[in-house]
Amino acid sequence: MTDMSVQTGAPRRTAFELARRYALFVLLAIMLVGFWWAQPAFINSANLFSILQAVSVVAILGVGVSITMSAGGFDLSVGSVAASSVMAASYAMVVLQFGAGETFALVLLMGALIGLANGLLIVKVGVPDLLATLSTMFLLAGLQLIPTGGRSITAGMMLPDGSTAKGAYDPAFLILGRSRLFDIVPLPVVVMAIVAVLAWFLMERTRFGRVFYAIGGNETAAHLAGAPTKAYRLWAYVISGTLASLGGLIIASRVGRGDVSAGASLLLDAVAASLIGFAVLDKRRPHVLGTVLGAIFVGVLLNGLTMLNAPYYTQDFVKGVVLVGALALTFGLGKKKR
Amino acid sequence: MTDMSVQTGAPRRTAFELARRYALFVLLAIMLVGFWWAQPAFINSANLFSILQAVSVVAILGVGVSITMSAGGFDLSVGSVAASSVMAASYAMVVLQFGAGETFALVLLMGALIGLANGLLIVKVGVPDLLATLSTMFLLAGLQLIPTGGRSITAGMMLPDGSTAKGAYDPAFLILGRSRLFDIVPLPVVVMAIVAVLAWFLMERTRFGRVFYAIGGNETAAHLAGAPTKAYRLWAYVISGTLASLGGLIIASRVGRGDVSAGASLLLDAVAASLIGFAVLDKRRPHVLGTVLGAIFVGVLLNGLTMLNAPYYTQDFVKGVVLVGALALTFGLGKKKR
Amino acid sequence: MLRKGLLAPIRANRPSHSSKAIRQRKTSTNRTLTALSTLSPSSAAPFAVAVSGVEKAFGPTRALAGADLAVRPGEVVALMGANGAGKSTLVKIISGSLAPDAGTITLGGRTVSFASPREAKAAGVATVHQATDQAGAGGLTVAENLLLDEFCGRGPLFVSGRSIRKRAAAIAAALDLDLPLDRDFIDLRPAERQLIAIARAVAAKASVLILDEPTSSLSTAEAERLFTIIRRLAASGMAILYISHRLGDLAAIADRAVVLRGGVIVGEFAQPIDFPAAVTAMIGRRLEAAAHSGEASTAPSILSIRNARLVPGARPFDLDLRSGEVVAITGTLGSGKSRLLRVLFGLTQLDQGTVTLDGAPWLSSGPAASIAGGVFMVAEDRWASSLLPPETPGASIAGTIALPHLPRWFPSGILDTMRERAVGNDAIRRLGIKAKNADDTLDQLSGGNQQKVVLARWQAAPCRLLLLDEPFQGVDVGARADLITAIRNSQSASATLIATSDTEEALEVADRILVMRDHSLFAADDGHGSLTAAIGSVETAETRTQP
């Protein structure tokens, strides 16, 4: 069997393939330089960290979304889990007078449990992923408002029963959203980095990640190869729910009050980040690095445009145009022939 | 080959299977009776038509979504296509002083072209469906605001160049949204019915429909069987875009102005409708009848809850609970054992 | 019908078109069609289909390097070649789903160039592709799948459930197929999928019919039925190109055999076809008879099944597997072979009875438990059971092999891709998998090579009981012999249970052969029988199922 075909050792990459792999990096670099040129204040480190801070929540939620996507699912509930977590954290401190630590634990637990509920609905009851998480989304959007009768939660608020809330945001809780490491790096950015590195390691460097992807690729095959597929899919949702509630904690600790929202735009931004991630490194699949880069990409764009005083409505448009451009570049370049 | 397997002529149905098939119908009936009992005004025909009118736009968009889903895609841009159509229709009449007919043609054409652009991005450039339509979504969200500088469009509005718009909504245009057939059936309901019947016929009674489903089931197989799969997928997006712009026209003719906020939640509602449709008749796939029924299901629920004076946040919650219940019932009952 | 052993001279019971002996050619780069036609001077009719100088490269891999081939109307041509020789690539080019890099295709004398399968279909080329996962679309019923070509082509515009059922039933009846018309295609077993693919191609009423390993999961009876149809179609003037690694199939129907190797035609064999020579041309060496004792084993029993009933109402049976033994189960389609294997692997339960493994009761809760307990299974449908989409991490040869062994190889959880690659490269070398390296994804491999990877996966770790369901689907005769030797050598301390619908294959690989019928096992020999006895037993079993 030596005469079979001509073999070359390492895969040679054509220029097209290279361009496809790094298209988003190059675009990002162009954007950075362009904004710098147009507005020198753009490039100072404080602003760059502001950008990272601004995208941290979306990136964290996006990582969760991309993990569920890897396992062949889709978590539509991340936005409302994050929104509910903001309310839950506020409620815990302002109404129940919990401390920062307890609030943290409680909210993360809540996120994990919601993820578990999603997962059970999907793997045990057999509801399709999109459908199950969509229901959860609606359910949470309403549920989070019931304890306070639709009011947002702040210290001294009136409760539905007419009494006044006695608690307040624990100052220790606000550290997460408002302080900086070494006086430079905002803590949310540190959290995002930790989440990203851990998730990347899990998904790309451990056998668990391999199994997540295998399940997403062909669940039957993964099952026959001995993977406990149901447990993995459950875990994917638990991770996603926990990350979403972590995102909610960051929002709460930054804003310092429990604001009412359904989380729809958080969901879309998180999904956008993980979808843009498909194009990063030409992987054509969800992955952690791509998701984080996708979130940063959009963040840089929005920050730069705001600095250049572009009206808010052009921002969405430019976001769309740049997305289409980046995608056309990544996916269109040197496409495989039939 | 005679002993291959035991065949029965017509498939026999167990009680579980029957329950699964008609679970949503039964739930709907229970809801109708329950609301009737709690609030007799609920059941009068004017209110029932109000419900149908309220869901007509979501149902039309949902049909588009379900057709793209049948063909293995997903159209995230329907909401923003509808919203842009509201703006475009208003702009055409108020600023460009077009008549009702021209406006109609223009907006439907616009919808079809956006669908075409989506389709080309997907089948020609090779961008994943979700990604392409998400970009379009962002792009349109910004684009629709640019001609008027982010303002809503009303007769006599100031244009960005300082002049005043001379046109106004054509009264003929408003007929679509505001008049009734035989003084009973609101025209949007008629339009919804026509769209539903045509789409149902296309998808269930012509070979085109079967090819759409085949492509969704296994694109390679359909391609090998001789289907021009790319053309079909393109058409799915064109249909979806056109239907979305039709939905936008109905909204425009109802609200009589180009409102920036119109249609914000349409996407999620349309997706919800077609996902709930999965459970109808136990098809476990997107289908037209199910989508329309899904939209009506949610419409009845919301109308009834409003009549019973439930606070808005309990509405979302109840929507979520009923969804989860309906799904658990449909998918959980008599599940297939491995 | 009687099917002989692999190396026995095989002759079809039909008049031969040519009395010429073997003609072997080393290369065909400048071979012309006229030269080809000299092979069969008796028929001067124009070719129904002819390709010449066809080339196709996938990156650095040259799948076809100037292949020439021609089939006359009414002729059945067998296309032979080792795994990865380029057969399927040629099929895909003729059927319009791949574009050639060079070369011409003529159909009835007219040069054609198909831009899509649609055009090829319209021009009268019907194809059964090798991959059964592309035989139909899930979400549609069997009836709808039978009519898929009509839907996708120019069938009647309006359809209804009733009309579909009626027309589909007609198609199935024409081929004497008994298919569950209302079942979702996704729930079908590979054999049924294959039957649907065949039915669709035959119903297309084409002038050229290409069958790429159509019988790989069919049993002898179904294959025989297919041959009858093929003969009838050929008699009606259809040109048929038939690809198979089952030499018995080829012997039964081929008028002529063409051997492809390294992307070029290296040999042509007219009637009577000398298969041993063809195989030598195909794999580049002589094939030795696989030697195995067939003697009763006295080794300790590994698996014993007592009073087992697979499904309610079936006759209970016993089964013992001894260490080092290779036992084959054969039987018709749907007789329950796969079911037995699935039971042992923990995917379904016995209706009644006990299973003991190494003396302890064996009741697996699922694949994870089975694998941990040393019971491995190669499932029958590699596309559904083993292949991952190419963009998935772990879709490479190395990753595919490693997947079930990850917990054992990497107990800490951290992957060591070097180790995976080493195992992958070892498999490539050992099984002669035609691939650049262990990083190649499986979609780039030919069907037989994919199957070898799937087999290699379960040889990568020691086991107690190896369950192989149709393990040699699409694997060429040379590789099959290598694989069997490998199984015999490496599995000396374990038992192997093979479910195969191919009797020839069973005879070749097994120490013992059992026949499954109506979900019950019948011993083809009672511990001291010979292979001949086995054949006899198989045959009586088969005749008994077809009264």
Place this chain on the structure above:
Amino acid sequence: AGLAGAPAPFDQGGVKIAVVSFLGSGDWLQAFEAGVKRQSDALGIEANISQARNDINAQRELIQQAINLGVKGIIINNGQPEALKDVAQAALDAGIPVVAYDTNLDNPKIPQVEQSDADMARLVLDQAVKDQGESFDGGVVYVAGFAPLDRRYAVWKEFGKKYPGIKEVAAWGVVNDTVAASVADQTKAVLRANPTISVVFTPWDEFARGVKLAIDELGVADKVKIYGVDISTSDIQAIIEPSSPWVATAATNPSVVGEASVRALAQLIAGQDPGHSILIQPTLVTQKDLLDNNIKTIEELQAKFPAFKDSDAAKASWIPEPK
């Protein structure tokens, strides 16, 4: 349970009205609805409260539904005239009186309750001129398409014309799930790019919170001041924080708006004329006021600013005070 001495149908009790809001959530709406409930309870009215959640089409449906329900009167809270005129007319045709808050339905039969967004903006911007002088670099947070914001923004533009020294250096804004956080991110970028900005006008308290967050994070509270609109308990807390950049806000009391709307509708139902225009006067609240009076919540504000607590609008002798 009728109301003794009240005109029909209130003497019988069991009057049902519908309150259809354009908004979907937020503290303003909550307070408005609380006011509606209080006054309704006092009058023995059963109020069916629904929200269109920023969807004008849904608002039409809800009004239509109220007509179907056969209520005795409808309060329309915000919304777009073009979308609502014909359904409002349909309600009148069905004999159901309508009161509109903050949306000009241009119908002599429909009394208008107004809080005058323009007055609010003017109040607070006058304060800005008083504090910062007639020339400064200003920024404004604004998103078009929300009627009250449009009206408040128009006043800002007016001020720009009136005082040539006041320049709009930048305008930004976004409305999404996390308005405060997102506006904070934008504001940081804007303030970095335009360090000369000393005044930010925020026509919505949600925006003000975002800007405050950004100013705090950048540590420029001594240089940039916020002039806002609206007030709530959490707004008060934000204003009275030590060295808070948010120095003044103008607002009406949403509860009072709700109460006055119900009173006006009750008069219509009873066949009386509340007048065509019912105006609720806004109040200017400065940081100094709050600190000096030690006000920490909206309730304390009401106690200490009687003008904020109540309005004489649409009162009648037979209408009891809300409890």
